[in-house]
Amino acid sequence: MWDAPRQAPAGGFRPESVRWDAAPGAAHQGAAPHGTAPHTAAPQAGAPQGAAVPVRPVQSGPWEVAVPQAPAPAPPVAEAGKRPKRRGLMIVLVAALVLVVGVVAGQLIRPVPDPTVKLSLASGHVFPGAAPALPWPAVGQSTVYVDGLGTMGSSGGSAPTPTASVAKVMTAFVYLRDHPLATGQSGPVLAVSPQGVAEIPARKRRGESLLGITAGQRLTERKALEALLIISANDLAHELARWDSGGDQPFVAKMNAAARELGMTGTRYTDPSGYDSGTVSTAEDQVKLLRAAMKVPAFTEIVNRRAYVPDDGSPARPGGNVLVGQYGVVGGKTGYTDAAGGNYVFAARRKVGGVPTLILGAVMAQKSPSAQGAVAAAGRLIQAVEGSMTAATLAPKGARVGTVDDGLGGSTPLRAASAVTVVGWPGLRVSVGIQGDPPHQGAAGERVGQVTAGAARVPLVLGSALDEPSYLKRLIRVN
Structure with missing residues (x-):
């Protein structure tokens, strides 16, 4: 048995496809007739010329001839493109799900807005009629102010004029600001100065109003302020200045600084008692000062007394102040x-329609032999204002x-804890507002704010339970 050399002869016949080891007699089985060329398979249609084509062995006589076989078909193009498309779709779906979850979580964990209060009433009320004509003094200057409403009227211009002992309101205000005195307490005990005692004879000769301090005398803070404000003691005005600042000038500087803070643009202090005519102010400025002073409890307690009662x-x-x-x-x-x-200067409290009302005023520069001319003019004003x-x-x-x-x-009703009553006078427009800092949750009846109507302050309570916004509202909010 032998193998033919593996060299393709001319005509495309390949010897390596011929096997000579067939069994005896096999050469005559299926042999081609004499003179007929052995059968060979035609090249497969579509195969490139000159390319190697797989052949299937066939037996022809004592050898096997390989017949070319068709190549395996390529996978369909459509099937190959389905997997990448499905993978891209899954990525988009997962990204969308993550985005939705993120948005939902972000909406739910965002802080809810702080609740606010809104007014359901009109924002103002106008009292019908013409403004009242008040009995203003014929000379000097005067003004009347109603707390929470504003100035009811003024007369006589605004030129600064000497204050006299009205300056002691600022002396007491500055001293109490730096040395607070609790309600009902006497405060520290203070010793009068030798300098103050030495000044008494000269002050008596000038006719100043005095307590008449003596050497070694000691006074509580309250008693010193009572002497200052009730009997208008000039000697105590200078003693308070020394106790606070060591002397008149540094204390007067504090008085002027306080005046600037209160917006008293027409006021200047040169001494703590007001005896010096260089201490000047206006009726309007003195009302600004009295408004501030009446917020100090110790001051209001003292000026509401008609007499000074010594400790000794x-x-x-x-x-x-005979009008007290x-x-x-x-x-x-x-x-x-x-x-x-x-x-x-005066302060009066009246209830108008059940609403406590504070009336403040000043009458200055009255041509009278004493302060009682101004007191009488103020009495007429007070009665007219209250009427x-x-x-x-x-x-x-x-x-x-x-x-x-x-x-x-969402909204929760607010109800008035008492009647909303506004006070004023004919021709006046009074603003109505609302104030409050409500919680995120609250029970019905809980106080959460107030209505302001001029001088009136009416508490507001929840008309029903106040709850935080629901999860649905938090989820769909756009703000």
Whole structure:
């Protein structure tokens, strides 16, 4: 047995496809007839010319001839492209799911807005009629102010004029600001200075109002302030300046600084008692000062007394503010010098329509032999002002006057804990507002704010339970 050399002859016949080891007699089985060329398979259609083509062996006589076979078909193009498309679709779906989850989580964990209060009433009320005509003094200057409403009227211009002892309101205000005195307490015990005692004879010769301090005398802070404000003791004005600042000039500097802070643009202090005619102010400025002073409890307690009662058992001494206890007057300060004339500042409290109302005023530069000329003029003003005051009820107790807005579309009613009553006088427009800092949650009846109507302050309570916004509202909010 032998193998033919593996060299393709001409005509495309490949010897390596011929095997000579067939069994005897096999050459005649299926042999081609004599003179007929052996059968060979035609090349497969579509095969490139000159390329090797697989052949399938066939037996022809004593050898096997390989017949070319068709190549395996390529996978369909459509099937090959489905997997990448499915993978891309899955990526998009997962990304969308992550985005949705992120948005939902972000909406739910964002802080909810702070609730706010809104007014349901009109923002103002106008009292019908013409403004009242008040009995203003024929000379000097004067002004009347109603706390929470504003100035009711003024007369006489605004030129600075000597204050006389009305300056002691600022002396007490500055001293109490730096040395607070609790309600009902006497405060520290203070010893009068030798300098103050030495000045007494000269002060008596000038006719100043005095307590008459003596060597070694000791006074509590409260008693010193009572002598200052009730009997208008000049000697105590200078003693308070020394106790606070070591002398008149540094204390006067503090008085002027306080005046600037209060917006008293027409005021200048040159001494703590007001005896010096260089200490000047205006009626309007003195009302600004009295408003601030009446917020100090110790001051209001002292100026509401009609007499000074010494600690040593000596007789009581009446004060100059004879209107205390009349027409609702709860305090004030008188002053007089030849240069200043009669001066008086006053505070009166009245209930108008059940609303507590504070009336403040000043009458200055009255041509009278004492401060009583100014006191009398102020008495006429106070009566006229109180007669002109009127009230209007904007909402009864329990009425819905506002809402709590949760910031996401929800609201809870607010109801008035008492009647909303506004005070004023004919021709006046009074603003109505609402204030409050409500919680995120609250029970019905809980106080959460107030309505302001001029001088009136009416508490507001929740009309129903206040709850935080629901999860749905948090999820769909766009703000």
